[in-house]
Amino acid sequence: MTDVQGAMVDGEAVRPPVIVLVETQMGENIGAAARAMANFGLRELRLVKPRDGWPNEKARAAASRGDAIIDDVRLYDTLAEAISDLELVFATTARPHDIAKEVESPAVAAHSLMQAARTGAATGLVFGREKWGLTSDEVGLCDRIVTIPVDPVFASLNIAQAVMVNVYEWRRQVLGDASWTPFGEKERSPQASKGDVFAFFEHLEGALDAVEFFRPESKRQHMIRNLRQIFQKARLSEQEVRTLRGVIAALERRPTRLDQARAELERRERDEE
Known part of the structure; x- marks a missing residue:
């Protein structure tokens, strides 16, 4: 199994997280996100109501060698539909929400995703709109929050940059880089979809x-x-x-x-x- 389709960890195949982009405004950002996914061994990209429709040639141009991901994009009308078959889902947000959820760094979230994947669970990372991210209701559909510890003086990240940081941490898990990995926690299985x-x-x-x-x-x-x-x-x-x-x-x-x-x-x- 190739890294783009899956990952081999300690001799066993694990399914990488699905990347879900919600109402992305610019095709270039979708393409750049697909390129980052290809760089770090992720395959599945799902789009919820992209503003400029689909297919999008600007997305394909920005994807560089991530064409295979662009070709296999799946479209959904709602976030609930896009994640209905997943069992552990992280919402990426830096905005405060009136929702009591666990908040993890990208490194710890990647460890949690890997633990779940090794039990056979399907997982995902959800990214919101360029201008204002995810709504509270959308965050509420997810299990936990992942927040990138950016400088609060300039906290704005491009969608593709946010995807890059998170999928890089996933790749570290695949390669067995334990320098940021919390130990001693076991993932419960099987988790409900x-x-x-x-x-x-x-x-x-x-x-x-x-x-x-x-x-x-x-x-x-x-x-x-x-x-x-x-x-x-x-x-x-x-x-x-x-x-x-x-x-x-x-x-x-x-x-x-x-x-x-x-x-x-x-x-x-x-x-x-």
């Missing part, structure tokens, strides 16, 4: 809607976001997702207070007749 987690969220939120949990309506989105973060931080396994959905299904089979009140009203009406 993002698609399974999103389906769990929909199941949970539907059940809570049935009992009118999200009140007042003006706070609904904020409550949903906070609820999701509780489970995102837990990094649920496949078995845990199945268990939780079983719990919800069991609760759905129990009559709610509203159901009981309606039944009682119907009983009284029958008695009066």
